[in-house]
Amino acid sequence: MTQQGSTPVDGASDVTIAEVRFEHHRDALGVGKSRPRLSWIVATEVMGWRQAAYEIETYGSDGRLHARTNRVESDQSVLVPWPFAPLSSRERLPVRVRVWGIDGHRSAWSALAPVEAGLLHAHDWAARFVAPDWEEDITRPQPCPLLRREFNVRADVRSARLYVTALGVYEIQLNGTTVGDHVLAPGWTSYHHRLRYQTFDVTTLLSEGRNAIGAILGDGWYRGRLGFDGGRRNIYGDRLALLAQLEINYADGTTERIFTDETWRAARGPILASDIYDGEIYDARLERIGWSAPGYDDHDWVAVRQLSRGLVTLVAPSGPPVRRTELVAPVAITTSPSGRTIIDFGQNLVGRLRLTVCGEAGQTVTLRHAEVLENGELCTRPLRTAKATDRYILRGGGVETWEPRFTFHGFRYAEVEGWPGTLQAGDVRAVVCHSDLERTGWFECSDPLINRLHENVVWSMRGNFLDVPTDCPQRDERLGWTGDILAFAPTACFLYDTAGFLTSWLADLAAEQAATGVVPFVVPNILPLSPVPAAAWGDAAVIVPWVLYQRYGDTGILAAQFDSMRAWVDLVATLAGKGRLWDRGFQFGDWLDPSAPADKPGAGLTNPHVVATAYFARSAEVLGQAAGVLGLADDNAHYLQLAAEIREAFDAEYATPAGRVISDSATAYTLALQFGLLRDPARRKHAGVRLAALVRNSGYHISTGYVGTPLVCDALCSAGEYDTAFHLLNQRGCPSWLYPVTMGATTMWERWDSLRPDGSVNPNQMTSFNHYALGAIADWLHRTVGGLAPASPGYRHLDIRPQPGGGLTHARARHITPYGLAESGWTIEAGQIEVAVVVPPNAEATVTLPGSNAEPIEVGAGTHRWSYPYHVKRARHPRSLDSTISEFIDDSEAWTTVLTTMRQHMPQLSSHMDVGTIMQGDGSKTLGQMLSFLPHADELRTALEAALATLERRGYLP
Numbered sequence: 001m002t003q004q005g006s007t008p009v010d011g012a013s014d015v016t017i018a019e020v021r022f023e024h025h026r027d028a029l030g031v032g033k034s035r036p037r038l039s040w041i042v043a044t045e046v047m048g049w050r051q052a053a054y055e056i057e058t059y060g061s062d063g064r065l066h067a068r069t070n071r072v073e074s075d076q077s078v079l080v081p082w083p084f085a086p087l088s089s090r091e092r093l094p095v096r097v098r099v100w101g102i103d104g105h106r107s108a109w110s111a112l113a114p115v116e117a118g119l120l121h122a123h124d125w126a127a128r129f130v131a132p133d134w135e136e137d138i139t140r141p142q143p144c145p146l147l148r149r150e151f152n153v154r155a156d157v158r159s160a161r162l163y164v165t166a167l168g169v170y171e172i173q174l175n176g177t178t179v180g181d182h183v184l185a186p187g188w189t190s191y192h193h194r195l196r197y198q199t200f201d202v203t204t205l206l207s208e209g210r211n212a213i214g215a216i217l218g219d220g221w222y223r224g225r226l227g228f229d230g231g232r233r234n235i236y237g238d239r240l241a242l243l244a245q246l247e248i249n250y251a252d253g254t255t256e257r258i259f260t261d262e263t264w265r266a267a268r269g270p271i272l273a274s275d276i277y278d279g280e281i282y283d284a285r286l287e288r289i290g291w292s293a294p295g296y297d298d299h300d301w302v303a304v305r306q307l308s309r310g311l312v313t314l315v316a317p318s319g320p321p322v323r324r325t326e327l328v329a330p331v332a333i334t335t336s337p338s339g340r341t342i343i344d345f346g347q348n349l350v351g352r353l354r355l356t357v358c359g360e361a362g363q364t365v366t367l368r369h370a371e372v373l374e375n376g377e378l379c380t381r382p383l384r385t386a387k388a389t390d391r392y393i394l395r396g397g398g399v400e401t402w403e404p405r406f407t408f409h410g411f412r413y414a415e416v417e418g419w420p421g422t423l424q425a426g427d428v429r430a431v432v433c434h435s436d437l438e439r440t441g442w443f444e445c446s447d448p449l450i451n452r453l454h455e456n457v458v459w460s461m462r463g464n465f466l467d468v469p470t471d472c473p474q475r476d477e478r479l480g481w482t483g484d485i486l487a488f489a490p491t492a493c494f495l496y497d498t499a500g501f502l503t504s505w506l507a508d509l510a511a512e513q514a515a516t517g518v519v520p521f522v523v524p525n526i527l528p529l530s531p532v533p534a535a536a537w538g539d540a541a542v543i544v545p546w547v548l549y550q551r552y553g554d555t556g557i558l559a560a561q562f563d564s565m566r567a568w569v570d571l572v573a574t575l576a577g578k579g580r581l582w583d584r585g586f587q588f589g590d591w592l593d594p595s596a597p598a599d600k601p602g603a604g605l606t607n608p609h610v611v612a613t614a615y616f617a618r619s620a621e622v623l624g625q626a627a628g629v630l631g632l633a634d635d636n637a638h639y640l641q642l643a644a645e646i647r648e649a650f651d652a653e654y655a656t657p658a659g660r661v662i663s664d665s666a667t668a669y670t671l672a673l674q675f676g677l678l679r680d681p682a683r684r685k686h687a688g689v690r691l692a693a694l695v696r697n698s699g700y701h702i703s704t705g706y707v708g709t710p711l712v713c714d715a716l717c718s719a720g721e722y723d724t725a726f727h728l729l730n731q732r733g734c735p736s737w738l739y740p741v742t743m744g745a746t747t748m749w750e751r752w753d754s755l756r757p758d759g760s761v762n763p764n765q766m767t768s769f770n771h772y773a774l775g776a777i778a779d780w781l782h783r784t785v786g787g788l789a790p791a792s793p794g795y796r797h798l799d800i801r802p803q804p805g806g807g808l809t810h811a812r813a814r815h816i817t818p819y820g821l822a823e824s825g826w827t828i829e830a831g832q833i834e835v836a837v838v839v840p841p842n843a844e845a846t847v848t849l850p851g852s853n854a855e856p857i858e859v860g861a862g863t864h865r866w867s868y869p870y871h872v873k874r875a876r877h878p879r880s881l882d883s884t885i886s887e888f889i890d891d892s893e894a895w896t897t898v899l900t901t902m903r904q905h906m907p908q909l910s911s912h913m914d915v916g917t918i919m920q921g922d923g924s925k926t927l928g929q930m931l932s933f934l935p936h937a938d939e940l941r942t943a944l945e946a947a948l949a950t951l952e953r954r955g956y957l958p
């Protein structure tokens with residue numbers, strides 16, 4: 001084995017600070033913390049670089065040194081406590097950092113990184129919420145109000161800030177220019193408890209003399225329709241209102257404030273109706289030209305009235321806003337069988353359309369959206385009651401560009417009606433919108449199908465991280481289902497920096513958790529029923545903060561959520577009682593296990609109480625560990641003891657002495673193995689063997705639901721069943737991860753057969769084509785196939801353990817950790833494997849080389865390569881009539897060939913029962929023996945021999 005490290009470089013000048021951040025912000029304008037924690041990333045080629053000390057300085061607005069820490073002996077570079085006096089509201093401090101390595105060399109100072117506090121206290125606001133003073137029919141969408149006022153600005157403005165939010169969603173303009181690039185601000189939080197405001201630097205938008213400010217308000221999540229079964233309107237309130245405070249700081253040190261009060265004026269604007277689910281109607285003939293610029297005549301506008309809503313719920317954002325992140329051009333414009341014009345964007349995405357159109361005044365262009373086509377027509381059935389329809393009524397007289405403001409749709413296809421003339425590809429773009437998170441994770445391998453699967457996971461994350469982690473982005477739901485993010489959080493944290501985003505969502509979860517500890521099914525909670533506890537869904541309260549801690553090294557999130565985490569576990573402990581088994585009440589179970597009846601997604605193979613007690617054990621364990629991290633010794637001991645008792649109770653109640661687990665399903669074994677629920681190693685081994693047998697007996701098709709699917713490959717690997725895990729991954733028949741890819745999927749689906757093998761759209765309820773939950777497999781791809789996992793919180797210590805398999809010849813995972821870019825990849829070529837690892841500065845790694853008996857290797861920062869002979873196991877062996885059914889099942893291509901051939905030759909039998917299922921039941925028999933049970937099978941025998949011979953001729957992997 002040869003190790004070829006990169007050449008060591010020495011010297012202080014080779015160490016720089018690439019980036020300084022505050023909390024989890026990329027842009028620290030208007031932060032909500034008076035003591036924002038600091039993180040920096042060191043850039044250096046110096047092998048094994050580790051930090052010995054740091055120094056931080058801040059500068060005042062006069063450019064003079066404000067404060068400095070002097071040299072602090074510490075290796076900490078992530079979320080370092082704020083070392084200076086707390087920031088006051090509006091205070092802006094440029095900060096710079098330098099570090100010393102353990103080699104004694106010092107880095108240069110970083111560039112100055114500014115941090116600026118927002119309005120930290122309710123009393124900082126002079127503004128009040130104002131609403132148009134008119135009566136409205138609140139039972140249906142209303143025209144979106146415009147609010148405005150004018151004001152004077154003197155010469156010599158030094159800086160200006162706009163602090164703004166709304167009851168509803170808003171867009172705000174200064175002198176005719178839209179402020180910022182946010183979409184659907186202020187986003188969606190649990191408005192009763194937490195309403196975000198935004199801070200904008202508007203210095204350059206002001207001019208000396210007369211100025212104007214104007215805002216448009218939309219219903220959004222605040223008072224628009226939300227929820228399934230028809231949903232409800234006005235959930236948070238029935239009046240839209242604006243809160244805005246413009247602060248103008250002059251060079252002479254004075255400040256002027258313009259804020260929402262009774263001097264503002266209101267009118268109805270051109271948006272006639274706007275709704276998240278149903279879409280937007282815009283009549284361009286009603287535009288009020290110049291309404292947000294000075295000099296506009298607003299004498300016919302009405303007054304506004306002040307609302308009594310207090311300001312204590314206002315919070316600064318902890319994550320990035322929703323933005324337009326990409327424009328997608330049509331790949332085809334076609335005419336459907338019924339004569340409709342349909343645009344295909346080639347990608348299922350979330351956002352809306354932007355039109356450039358020219359036509360007569362009053363002409364109406366109607367846009368309908370859908371994720372799939374059925375019989376060549378738009379298939380809107382999966383949207384349930386969401387109309388997803390936008391209408392634009394032309395102004396006339398020239399080129400008009402329009403994009404709806406306060407709605408979004410999940411779609412790949414759009415139907416266009418009423419277009420003046422012929423629609424051209426250049427006339428329309430899909431505008432992709434989501435929370436503008438920083439991309440931090442990538443994966444690639446030698447199989448294009450797996451790469452597309454991974455790409456689909458990324459697109460589903462983009463589609464469902466629109467301010468709240470939602471189940472789906474298209475139908476009358478789009479809710480923060482807790483169970484879905486529980487499954488997906490590890491994947492999300494790898495692909496994008498979700499720390500600030502999920503911190504906010506968890507604050508909402510805690511705010512909405514009942515005093516009893518019950519966690520609502522969805523956060524923000526808009527469901528009309530009183531919440532009841534449900535395992536895995538409610539466990540998001542414990543597991544999601546733990547994932548954030550593991551992936552970002554943020555102990556603050558554990559401290560912030562600890563009471564919420566504990567309340568959930570205490571509640572379940574009460575429900576379970578002394579027996580420590582949570583075995584009563586409502587459960588979602590292993591939701592959407594493919595064997596569950598289509599109309600009963602919770603009625604899968606696995607006993608829901610097994611799921612409930614397994615998650616109870618897991619959450620108690622995690623809570624105990626979290627208490628340990630926070631230095632809460634009593635809680636640490638108490639919850640670890642509780643976890644031990646639950647494991648014991650689980651073992652006694654649900655496992656046989658040999659190691660079988662009720663319900664003898666893949667999910668039951670997965671949970672037992674992953675959550676350490678079986679005490680005895682021999683029984684654990686037995687459970688692993690049984691899990692592998694079940695996976696094989698299912699023909700390497702998915703037999704797990706939302707609870708089991710994210711963990712099943714990990715459980716197989718922990719039992720040493722790597723090949724079985726790769727077989728499961730490589731399956732292409734339905735249900736499997738790759739089946740949707742073979743059907744042209746560009747996002748993850750809710751049901752494995754959302755699109756059925758015959759191309760028809762699954763007619764059942766809940767047929768989303770954009771659900772990230774089952775995309776949780778990507779986390780396994782990153783950690784196991786790529787081999788890049790955190791061994792300690794924040795990836796300070798990396799566990800690099802790539803696992804080649806499944807016929808792959810290379811794979812690579814890359815992730816921007818809090819310490820910088822880490823990488824793990826391998827390539828097999830000509831009997832050699834090369835493993836390449838990048839460890840970021842100030843971190844280290846334990847590398848376990850695949851296919852080698854060598855001890856794990858400890859390495860420090862830098863690029864490391866190993867190259868050595870590597871023997872690939874034959875991924876496939878020739879199959880014949882003498883091969884056993886199990887051997888066929890192990891070779892998905894050969895198995896598919898057998899099944900297809902049998903179905904072709906025995907259509908009558910296949911229409912009554914599934915031949916695959918029948919044969920899977922007896923894996924030890926040969927195919928030839930199976931055929932001997934069938935009458936008149938000669939023709940079939942010949943056909944099978946021919947088909948297998950063809951397969952053989954096509955060759956096998958080396």
Ligand code: BGC
Nearest residue numbers: 471472477481483484588766
């Ligand atoms: C959602 C799921 C969710 C489930 C729980 C569905 O409607 O789309 O993803 O977790 O309900 O009931």
